[in-house]
Amino acid sequence: MAGVVRRFLPLFDRVLVQKAEVITKTSSGILIPERSQAKVLTGKVLAVGEGLRTESGSLIPPAVGVGDEVMLPEFGGTKVTLEEKDYFLFRDSDILAKMKPE
Amino acid sequence: MAGVVRRFLPLFDRVLVQKAEVITKTSSGILIPERSQAKVLTGKVLAVGEGLRTESGSLIPPAVGVGDEVMLPEFGGTKVTLEEKDYFLFRDSDILAKMKPE
Amino acid sequence: MAGVVRRFLPLFDRVLVQKAEVITKTSSGILIPERSQAKVLTGKVLAVGEGLRTESGSLIPPAVGVGDEVMLPEFGGTKVTLEEKDYFLFRDSDILAKMKPE
Amino acid sequence: MAGVVRRFLPLFDRVLVQKAEVITKTSSGILIPERSQAKVLTGKVLAVGEGLRTESGSLIPPAVGVGDEVMLPEFGGTKVTLEEKDYFLFRDSDILAKMKPE
Amino acid sequence: MAGVVRRFLPLFDRVLVQKAEVITKTSSGILIPERSQAKVLTGKVLAVGEGLRTESGSLIPPAVGVGDEVMLPEFGGTKVTLEEKDYFLFRDSDILAKMKPE
Amino acid sequence: MAGVVRRFLPLFDRVLVQKAEVITKTSSGILIPERSQAKVLTGKVLAVGEGLRTESGSLIPPAVGVGDEVMLPEFGGTKVTLEEKDYFLFRDSDILAKMKPE
Amino acid sequence: MAGVVRRFLPLFDRVLVQKAEVITKTSSGILIPERSQAKVLTGKVLAVGEGLRTESGSLIPPAVGVGDEVMLPEFGGTKVTLEEKDYFLFRDSDILAKMKPE
Numbered sequence: 001m002a003g004v005v006r007r008f009l010p011l012f013d014r015v016l017v018q019k020a021e022v023i024t025k026t027s028s029g030i031l032i033p034e035r036s037q038a039k040v041l042t043g044k045v046l047a048v049g050e051g052l053r054t055e056s057g058s059l060i061p062p063a064v065g066v067g068d069e070v071m072l073p074e075f076g077g078t079k080v081t082l083e084e085k086d087y088f089l090f091r092d093s094d095i096l097a098k099m100k101p102e
Numbered sequence: 103m104a105g106v107v108r109r110f111l112p113l114f115d116r117v118l119v120q121k122a123e124v125i126t127k128t129s130s131g132i133l134i135p136e137r138s139q140a141k142v143l144t145g146k147v148l149a150v151g152e153g154l155r156t157e158s159g160s161l162i163p164p165a166v167g168v169g170d171e172v173m174l175p176e177f178g179g180t181k182v183t184l185e186e187k188d189y190f191l192f193r194d195s196d197i198l199a200k201m202k203p204e
Numbered sequence: 205m206a207g208v209v210r211r212f213l214p215l216f217d218r219v220l221v222q223k224a225e226v227i228t229k230t231s232s233g234i235l236i237p238e239r240s241q242a243k244v245l246t247g248k249v250l251a252v253g254e255g256l257r258t259e260s261g262s263l264i265p266p267a268v269g270v271g272d273e274v275m276l277p278e279f280g281g282t283k284v285t286l287e288e289k290d291y292f293l294f295r296d297s298d299i300l301a302k303m304k305p306e
Numbered sequence: 307m308a309g310v311v312r313r314f315l316p317l318f319d320r321v322l323v324q325k326a327e328v329i330t331k332t333s334s335g336i337l338i339p340e341r342s343q344a345k346v347l348t349g350k351v352l353a354v355g356e357g358l359r360t361e362s363g364s365l366i367p368p369a370v371g372v373g374d375e376v377m378l379p380e381f382g383g384t385k386v387t388l389e390e391k392d393y394f395l396f397r398d399s400d401i402l403a404k405m406k407p408e
Numbered sequence: 409m410a411g412v413v414r415r416f417l418p419l420f421d422r423v424l425v426q427k428a429e430v431i432t433k434t435s436s437g438i439l440i441p442e443r444s445q446a447k448v449l450t451g452k453v454l455a456v457g458e459g460l461r462t463e464s465g466s467l468i469p470p471a472v473g474v475g476d477e478v479m480l481p482e483f484g485g486t487k488v489t490l491e492e493k494d495y496f497l498f499r500d501s502d503i504l505a506k507m508k509p510e
Numbered sequence: 511m512a513g514v515v516r517r518f519l520p521l522f523d524r525v526l527v528q529k530a531e532v533i534t535k536t537s538s539g540i541l542i543p544e545r546s547q548a549k550v551l552t553g554k555v556l557a558v559g560e561g562l563r564t565e566s567g568s569l570i571p572p573a574v575g576v577g578d579e580v581m582l583p584e585f586g587g588t589k590v591t592l593e594e595k596d597y598f599l600f601r602d603s604d605i606l607a608k609m610k611p612e
Numbered sequence: 613m614a615g616v617v618r619r620f621l622p623l624f625d626r627v628l629v630q631k632a633e634v635i636t637k638t639s640s641g642i643l644i645p646e647r648s649q650a651k652v653l654t655g656k657v658l659a660v661g662e663g664l665r666t667e668s669g670s671l672i673p674p675a676v677g678v679g680d681e682v683m684l685p686e687f688g689g690t691k692v693t694l695e696e697k698d699y700f701l702f703r704d705s706d707i708l709a710k711m712k713p714e
Contacts, residue, residue: 007712011710080683096112097111097116166215200215258361267318277384300316302317369458403422403488464565466567479590501522505520505590607622
């Protein structure tokens with residue numbers, strides 16, 4: 001992981017995600033047919049914020065952690081370019097699911 | 103249930119559902135006429151999230167559990183393709199009803 | 205009441221209602237002229253959910269119970285077909301009124 | 307008051323109102339010129355709900371009671387036909403004012 | 409103040425206001441040029457509601473009282489005709505300012 | 511400060527502001543080029559309300575005080591004409607910044 | 613830092629930011645290709661407000677501090693011209709991320 005990514009700290013409930021390459025079959029078995037206009041994508045969490053701050057001032061920690069394999073919505077997220085590579089910022093609550101380790 | 107589905111953990115109040123096939127009569131007696139543009143569909147819950155997090159940080163557990171037979175709204179839900187099969191993610195609160203066991 | 209309807213459990217603040225037939229005069233005296241495009245309809249409650257869950261996690265029990273004769277809004281509600289008959293799901297708060305027993 | 311109206315129980319913060327006839331001068335002195343497209347109407351409260359339920363589950367009792375003479379907004383309200391007469395359901399908070407007894 | 413106005417009790421945070429005549433200079437020195445399409449108007453408070461009810465059921469008393477000289481927004485307010493005179497109902501929070509006594 | 515302005519009491523979180531003249535350089539060094547369609551304007555606070563009332567009934571005092579030099583948004587605010595001069599009412603939360611004294 | 617900027621105190625959760633010049637590579641390694649219509653920009657925090665006030669009247673301190681290198685959204689923010697230089701005001705919650713010191 002490059003220096004800039006390591007130093008990158010998303011704010012609040014934002015999560016920095018590296019999208020998985022569009023391949024025929026991922027290591028975890030998720031199959032994305034090339035022909036489909038894939039509606040859902042997977043990715044890996046690289047950095048997470050401290051969480052959303054509530055009205056009472058407390059923090060709700062994010063539901064995903066660094067290293068988690070996550071399922072992303074088709075739309076949404078903000079593209080961030082760090083050292084010539086594209087990453088995406090999602091809000092914690094927009095991430096659909098995570099994969100439990102095998 | 104395939105490995106990927108077993109590892110699939112919906113976030114928050116999301117529920118992974120496998121829609122029932124469009125048949126003339128289900129085992130529980132729900133009849134869906136072939137001619138109709140069926141307004142409501144049924145399905146089976148495969149995985150549920152931990153629940154929605156409130157402002158105070160506590161979790162509201164989902165109202166359905168794995169294995170429940172549920173009644174789904176006509177619209178809504180996010181299609182997820184896992185190992186070449188289609189599943190759907192619904193928010194807990196969008197599920198209309200569940201069937202009590204006989 | 206058929207088996208499927210008996211097993212049908214609405215979620216949250218949803219209420220399963222069987223609409224009254226469009227007749228000239230109901231047993232309770234509510235008159236619906238045939239010529240009118242009846243703006244309000246009546247029905248009978250067949251099943252109710254546990255109630256709406258508040259932010260604090262507690263349940264607000266529904267304001268109507270099984271067997272109640274209710275007054276429904278002209279629009280809204282979700283049609284549900286169970287064993288070839290049409291029923292309607294309404295949210296508790298969309299039901300206009302109920303009739304006190306005589 | 308007819309039997310159906312007496313049995314009619316509005317839900318939550320709804321109020322059943324019988325609109326005043328369009329007359330030149332009401333007994334309380336409110337004058338509604340015939341030529342005007344009367345922007346505000348008066349009526350009499352026939353039945354009130356238990357009140358609106360708050361997030362904490364408690365009830366806020368309605369601000370008007372049976373028998374109150376009220377001032378209604380020009381728009382809004384749901385027409386309800388009971389035994390061939392027209393009544394209106396208003397939410398408590400949509401009623402503009404009530405008249406103190408003389 | 410006429411009998412109907414005296415009996416008039418606005419509900420919640422509503423305030424009954426009598427608009428000032430469009431004059432060249434008011435007694436308090438507020439100048440409204442005749443040629444202008446006066447953007448702000450002044451008036452006098454004739455009656456106030458008990459205040460807005462909060463979620464917890466308590467009342468927030470209105471910020472103006474009977475007799476207060478107030479500054480009104482150009483738009484908004486509901487015209488009420490009582491004994492052939494026009495008055496206006498404003499919500500407490502829509503009133504811009506009040507004039508301190510000299 | 512004229513009599514009417516001195517008697518003027520904004521309600522809630524409203525703030526009465528006198529906009530600065532469009533000059534080339536203000537005394538505090540803020541430069542507004544004549545040619546620009548100045549996006550932000552400065553002004554001086556003449557009167558402030560008691561503050562916004564919260565759901566619990568308490569008051570949040572405004573973040574600016576009488577005499578403060580403030581930075582205003584390009585749009586928004588309500589023009590008020592007092593003794594032939596134009597002033598503006600802004601909500602406390604719409605004011606962008608204030609200048610610390612030198 | 614000029615005098616006006618030093619005296620500039622953003623209100624509530626607003627943050628005064630000086631955008632980074634569009635260069636090929638920043639000192640921290642963030643690369644913004646000249647050809648791209650850069651979707652995300654970086655900047656430096658010059659001043660921060662006291663924080664957002666909650667319903668209970670307490671302050672939530674901003675998540676960034678003076679001197680922080682931040683990542684900004686493509687749209688949003690209010691341009692402020694101080695002593696002929698352009699700065700931007702962002703709400704705390706609109707800032708995407710900050711860079712941890714190396």
